[in-house]
Each structure stands twice: as structure tokens, then as C-alpha cells.
Amino acid sequence: MADAVTIDDIRTAAGRIAATALATPLLSHPELDARVGGRVFLKCENLQRTGSFKFRGAMNAVSAVEPGARARGIVACSSGNHAQGIAEAARLFGVPATIVMPADAPAPKREGTARRGATVRLYDRTGEDRDAIAAELVAESGATLVHPFNHPHVIAGQGTIGLEIAAECARRDLAPDAILVPCSGGGLAAGIGVAAAALLPSAAVFVAEPAGFDDYGRSLAADAIESNAALGGSVCDALLAPRPGPIGFALNRRNLAGGVAADDDEALAAVAFAFETLRMVVEPGGAVGLAALLAGRIDAAGKTIVVVLSGGNIDPPVLDRALGRA
Structure with a gap:
């Protein structure tokens, strides 16, 4: 399964979805750069059709x-x-x-x-x-x-995000040091990891997960699939798969650098930062990479970091909670 998805599969997927999926922007903001001491570029899949990379x-x-x-x-x-x-x-x-x-x-x-x-x-x-x-x-x-993450065509489709990141980095003459990818079952990370290995080999790809649901980071560290004890209870409702999918894990154990996690308070703080400073609506699961970055789980000082904002389908009461209005 380690070769279940290749860069050619991702390029084929890009052709299939070109007429319907949006090529989302790669954006930066001076306040975010100042906050972490590096250059940060946000891949805005919260602006994708249906509100997420899916x-x-x-x-x-x-x-x-x-x-x-x-x-x-x-x-x-x-x-x-x-x-x-x-x-x-x-x-x-x-x-x-x-x-x-x-x-x-x-x-x-x-x-x-x-x-x-x-x-x-x-x-x-x-x-x-x-x-x-x-x-x-x-x-x-x-x-x-059609499985949400343990499916080669799903992984290849998500990998088109990596193609777009690489193309935009080439256009701007950027060489990312790291890419942070929100993770549940691992399909998004697998697709981006394949694309990055082929096109951005100097970029370390990390999964970002909710604290307590960090099965992917633990699985990568153990080099074997591990499971979460809990099935629910995180504000990051989009990231609660019980364990990594085997197809994606076979790819990710080869292409990924590791995992980081953010707790509910950090995820909600990232939602608030995105809304109040970046003027973007991002759901907690979609903001968990940004949360980990803001919490210092990745050293961004003097580096170039790409963070995937994977979705913006937030429940209004959760947004109110993030903004302190609950």
C-alpha cells in the first residue's frame, strides 16, 4: 500500500476536478508573521466548495x-x-x-x-x-x-492541495520549511505528503490533531497504527476518527515528519484569531494546525511555514464560544 497513491495519481485527480473544485488562495498576514517570528502562508480550504477540502x-x-x-x-x-x-x-x-x-x-x-x-x-x-x-x-x-480517508481516489483528490501549494511557492520563489496539516484519518496528510515529497522535498510535513485524539502522531512515533480511547468529546468534531486508515498510514509513515496537537482552548483561540485578525471563518478542526503554530508546538522563528486551514463549517454557537460570546 506504500505506493497506493503517486504524484501521477494526484495530477490525474487535478484534471478530473479542475472544472468543479476551487483553486484556493495561499495567503499571509503581517500580524500572524509577527506573532510567530516567521513567514506563515495559509492554504485556505475553508474557502473551498462546500466549505472544506473534502x-x-x-x-x-x-x-x-x-x-x-x-x-x-x-x-x-x-x-x-x-x-x-x-x-x-x-x-x-x-x-x-x-x-x-x-x-x-x-x-x-x-x-x-x-x-x-x-x-x-x-x-x-x-x-x-x-x-x-x-x-x-x-x-x-x-x-x-466512498470512505472519507481510507480510499486511494480520495487521497489523490486531497493531494491536489499539495500541487497548488507547490505551484504557488514556485511562483513566489518560496521554500517552505514545514507544512502543517489538520489530521483525523490521515487522507489529507497522505495526499499532501505525496505531493510534497515529489515537489517540495525540503518541507517537513506534520499532522496537527486535537489533544487526546492524537492517534496519528502516536502512530507515526511508534511506526504502527494506534487508536484513540475516546470516540467523542473534542470541539474539533471533524477530527475524531478512531485510528489512522491503513492506506494513508503506509504513505505517511514514509513521507511525514511527525505530529503536533492542540487542546480545545487553543483550537478555539485559533478560531478567534482567524476571525478577529485574519477576517476568516474557520472551524476548530480546520484551525488545529494554526492553533499548534500559535501555541509554539512548531518553531517558526526565521522559517517559512505553510498551514492548511482545512474547513470553515463552524456551528454558530461554537463560534460564539470562541469569541467569548457564549
């Missing part, structure tokens, strides 16, 4: 399904961002989609998924097995399952 992988995966199979529908499991990406991709192809979502997923994510035409099947995150539910739906309908 549309890239979803669109690439659905595009790659043979048309006859695609007509039987798509099934996915997601806490919200992959759900909306799959729902939008299925809508664009005019095929049905059913998404297995936790009942405690933020309301905007549930509503956004249904608004795009998908059927939402809610489940109890702590008491039910979403994979078993999805398998039953696939058996009943003949639909195609």
Missing part, C-alpha cells in the same frame, strides 16, 4: 466510479465535511447519495448535506458502528462506498 477527494472518487455503478448511488460515512463533499459530487452527477452521520454532528453540516440532496442516516457515535451501517446500505442498494 470536496476535492469526494469529487475525484465519485468521478472515478464507472457510470453504471455510479447510477446505483454513493454511500459515505462522515461527521459532516466529507458528507457535504459527497452530497455535492453526487448532485453534480445526478446520482443518489446516502450519508451515515453521527447524531451529534453540527447542525450546519447535517443541514448542508441534506440541502445538497443526500439522504442522511443518523447514528449514535458512542453506541453504533457506522461502518456496519454503511455496509448494510451498500448491500441493500448496490451503491458504491
Whole structure:
């Protein structure tokens, strides 16, 4: 599985999704640079179609399904961002989609998924097995399952972010020292890691995770897949996969430099910083890399750092909490 996704696969994905996915900007801000003592560039996937990077992988995966199979529908499991990406991709192809979502997923994510035409099947995150539910739906309908991260076409789609980072760095004559990537199951990090290894080999790629849900960092350190003890309880609702996906981990153990973590307070502080200083809306899971940077988990002094803001689908009460208005 170590070669399950290559730079050529990512380039193929870029061609598949070029007409639908947005090429998001790579932005900087002098106050952020001053705060950390280095040059920071934010890859703004919070501005992506459906509000997160997940549309890239979803669109690439659905595009790659043979048309006859695609007509039987798509099934996915997601806490919200992959759900909306799959729902939008299925809508664009005019095929049905059913998404297995936790009942405690933020309301905007549930509503956004249904608004795009998908059927939402809610489940109890702590008491039910979403994979078993999805398998039953696939058996009943003949639909195609698109896993949120343990899927080569999903990983390749997310890797198009790495292509864009590399192209923009080349245009600006930048040589990043590090790239910080929010991480749950590891598909985003795997795609960006493959692209960076090919195009930005001097950049160390780190995963950023919620404290207490740092299975990926622990897995990289142990060189073996480890799991989280808890299934819920972090404000970073988008980053609560129980363990790394094996396809992505085979890539990441080779391409990544390690992991960092930020706690809930740090994630909310990053959300507030993004809103108040950068004038951007970012959800806690999407801001966890920025949170780790602001908390000093990565030494940015005199360095050039790229931070992926992976999503902006924040529940309004969570934004209020971050801004001290709760």
C-alpha cells in the first residue's frame, strides 16, 4: 500500500476536478508573521466548495466510479465535511447519495448535506458502528462506498492541495520549511505528503490533531497504527476518527515528519484569531494546525511555514464560544 497513491495519481485527480473544485488562495498576514517570528502562508480550504477540502477527494472518487455503478448511488460515512463533499459530487452527477452521520454532528453540516440532496442516516457515535451501517446500505442498494480517508481516489483528490501549494511557492520563489496539516484519518496528510515529497522535498510535513485524539502522531512515533480511547468529546468534531486508515498510514509513515496537537482552548483561540485578525471563518478542526503554530508546538522563528486551514463549517454557537460570546 506504500505506493497506493503517486504524484501521477494526484495530477490525474487535478484534471478530473479542475472544472468543479476551487483553486484556493495561499495567503499571509503581517500580524500572524509577527506573532510567530516567521513567514506563515495559509492554504485556505475553508474557502473551498462546500466549505472544506473534502470536496476535492469526494469529487475525484465519485468521478472515478464507472457510470453504471455510479447510477446505483454513493454511500459515505462522515461527521459532516466529507458528507457535504459527497452530497455535492453526487448532485453534480445526478446520482443518489446516502450519508451515515453521527447524531451529534453540527447542525450546519447535517443541514448542508441534506440541502445538497443526500439522504442522511443518523447514528449514535458512542453506541453504533457506522461502518456496519454503511455496509448494510451498500448491500441493500448496490451503491458504491466512498470512505472519507481510507480510499486511494480520495487521497489523490486531497493531494491536489499539495500541487497548488507547490505551484504557488514556485511562483513566489518560496521554500517552505514545514507544512502543517489538520489530521483525523490521515487522507489529507497522505495526499499532501505525496505531493510534497515529489515537489517540495525540503518541507517537513506534520499532522496537527486535537489533544487526546492524537492517534496519528502516536502512530507515526511508534511506526504502527494506534487508536484513540475516546470516540467523542473534542470541539474539533471533524477530527475524531478512531485510528489512522491503513492506506494513508503506509504513505505517511514514509513521507511525514511527525505530529503536533492542540487542546480545545487553543483550537478555539485559533478560531478567534482567524476571525478577529485574519477576517476568516474557520472551524476548530480546520484551525488545529494554526492553533499548534500559535501555541509554539512548531518553531517558526526565521522559517517559512505553510498551514492548511482545512474547513470553515463552524456551528454558530461554537463560534460564539470562541469569541467569548457564549
